[in-house]
Amino acid sequence: MAGKTLYDKLWDQHVVQTRDDGTALIYIDRQLLHEVTSPQAFEGLRLAGRKPWRLDANLATPDHNVPTTKTERDVGIEGIIDPVSKIQVKTLDDNCDEFGIVEFKMQDKRQGIVHVVGPEQGATLPGMTVVCGDSHTATHGAFAALAHGVGTSEVEHVMATQCLIQRKMKNLLIRVDGELGEGITGKDVVLHVIGVIGTAGGNGCAMEFGGSAIRSMSMEGRMTMCNMAIEAGARVGMVAFDELTAEYVKGRAYAPKGDHWELALEAWSDLVSDEDAEFDKIVEIKAEDIAPQVTWGTSPEMVTTIDGFVPKLEDAKDDVERSGFERAYDYMGLEAGQAITDIELDRVFIGSCTNSRIEDLRAAAAVAKGNKVADSLKQALVVPGSGLVKEQAEKEGLHTIFTEAGFEWREPGCSMCLAMNADKLGSGEHCASTSNRNFEGRQGYGGRTHLVSPAMAAAAAIAGHFVDVRQFELVK
C-alpha cells in the first residue's frame, strides 16, 4: 500500500465519523474569530440557546475594521469613526465577553491580523485543524496543520459542535527544488506558482509545498506561501513539519510546555508526506527560474517578472484569457507591451496577513534604510501584522528607518489590504502592495493593485516606480 501524504495523515487523525454521502465529521482543534464573520454565528447560538462546545479552542481578535492611526486607536472603540466598523468591533467584544471566549481586544498589544496572531501565540500548532471565517486561514498550514477558511454558518457549527462537515480533497504537491536567488522570497515563489498553475490550478485540492527550496525557507516565507494557496484555488496550503517549525513554535504562549512539549515533538515528527505517498498531481518548479514578481492585472495569475512586460493579446492562451487581458488593460490603465518598470506608482502598502511579520518588515527596512520615499508618491504605509510585531520592530529601530524615509508607521490591522477602514486607494491610483488580492476595487473603488514582496514594495516606494530589488543599489 502506498504511503500517506501529510494531508491524508491530518485528515485521518481528525475524522470523528464518516457518513454515507461521502462527507465526514472532522474535529476542529482551533477556531480563530474576527469581527466580520462571527456576529451572525454568535447570534445563531444565542437564538438556539446553545453554548460553545469548547471555549478554550477559540481565540478572537478584531482586525478587518480597526483603524490604524494612533490618534484613533488611542481613544479605543469610541475612536472608530466609521459607525459600521465601530459596531462590528464592539459586537465582537460583547460576544466574547458574553460567551467567555478569549479575545485580544483592540488595545491589547497581542491584537493583530488573526493569521499573524495565531502562529505568533503558538495558538496554531503542528497537527491541528484550524478554521476561521476567512479564506486566508490557509496560512496556518505552514505549521503542518490542516487549516481551512469557512463560512459564517460553519463558524457557528464549529462553535457549537467542535466539528465541521467536510469532503476529502485531492492531494496536490508543488515541489520547488533548488536554491532561490538573492532577494527572492516566499512571495515571489508563490506568485510564480500561481502564474504557472493559474488561479484555478488548485481547485478541489489540498496543496502541499515541498522541495528543497521550501525546506530552506523561513517560517514567515512558508506562511506567505500557504496564505496565497487560496489564490491558486486551493482552500488548504501546507508545509511539512521540520526542525524549523519546532524552533518557531517553542516557548510561545500557547505552545506545549515541559513533558507535553516532548510528547508533542514526537507526534509532530510524523507530520510529513511519506516517501512513497501518492499525490493526485505534482507540479515541479525550479527555484533558479524565479525572479522578483509583480502582478500587472486584476487577478493574481496576471503576474510577470520585474524585467517583464504587460503581456500582449497574442500572448493569451485562449479567448477567455484574451478578454480577461483586455478588461485588465482597461481597468489597470496599462498598455500591452509596457515595461513593468515603467509603471508609475501613487501609493505603497506594506502589510496584510501575507507580509506583515517581522521578517517582512526587516526586509523592507533594509531597502528603505537611508533612502527617501519618492516625492511623486502620495503615501507609503507600513502596517505591522500585530501589536507584538510592532513592538519587536520598534525594538530593532525599524520604525525609525521607515519614518525617516518617509513611510507612515501604523497600528496593526488588515488596513489597506481590503480597505474596510479608512486606508484606501483612490480611483485610478496604482499601488505596490504586499497583500494577496489585486481584484478590481479590492483596495478601494477604482484602485489598481500590484502584488509584490516587501523588499520590492520598499524599493518601488523609493524609486516611485517598480525596480528590481536585486539591482536596487545600482538603479538608485
Place this chain on the structure above:
Amino acid sequence: MKAFEKKSGIVAPMDRANIDTDMIIPKQFLKSIKRSGFGPNLFDELRYLDEGQPDADNSGRPLNPDFVLNQVRYQGASVLLARENFGCGSSREHAPWALEDFGFQVVIAPSYADIFFNNSFKNGLLPIVLDDATVDTLFKEVEANEGYELTVDLENQTINKANGESIAFEVDSFRKHCLLNGLDDIGLTLQDADSIKAYEAKRRESSPWLFDQVK
C-alpha cells in the same frame, strides 16, 4: 432551530410570481450584524411608503395601506400564499430569516428558487409546493373568507381546511425529519455528540497538549 409544530394559521395571499429575495429583504439590511430582527423590514419596499434604513425605528414609518400584510384581516398570518418561482434572485439567507422572524412558518407556492428552498429548511420555514390549480383555488378561498385559516400537518403531510377538506403535499423525508425535530445542521451533528465526546476523550489522551489551558 425550533421544532415545527402543527397549528392553525391565518393565510396571507401575495398574488405575484417571481417574488425575489431583494423584495423579501432589500440589500441595505444585509449590513446588519444579526440574523434576527429582520421581521419589521420584511418586504420593506412594498410595505412602507418611504425608504427603510437598517437599525432604524420602523414604528413611525408610513405604511402602504394596499399591501397585503398591512391589512387588518391578515394580521398575525403564519402562512404565506404566493405564485411561482418564489425566492428567486440573490442567495441571501436573510430572506428566510426575515420571513421566519416576521412569524411565517409556511410558504405555499407552485415553485421556488433552489437556494431559497434549501435555506428555508435550514431555518425552520416549510416551503410547500402545490400545483397551479390548487394554489389558484386557495387564492380564491382566502380572498372570499375573512379570517381564512389553514392547518399544516407536516407529520401526515396534509394541509387541512376549516371545512374538513384536506390537501396532500410532498416533502423530502430527511428534511421532514429535521423540521419536525427542530434539527438544523448543528442539531444534526449534535445527535452524534457521543461520538464527538468519545473522539475528544481519545484525543485528550493522545495529544494532551491540545487541551492545555492558557491564561
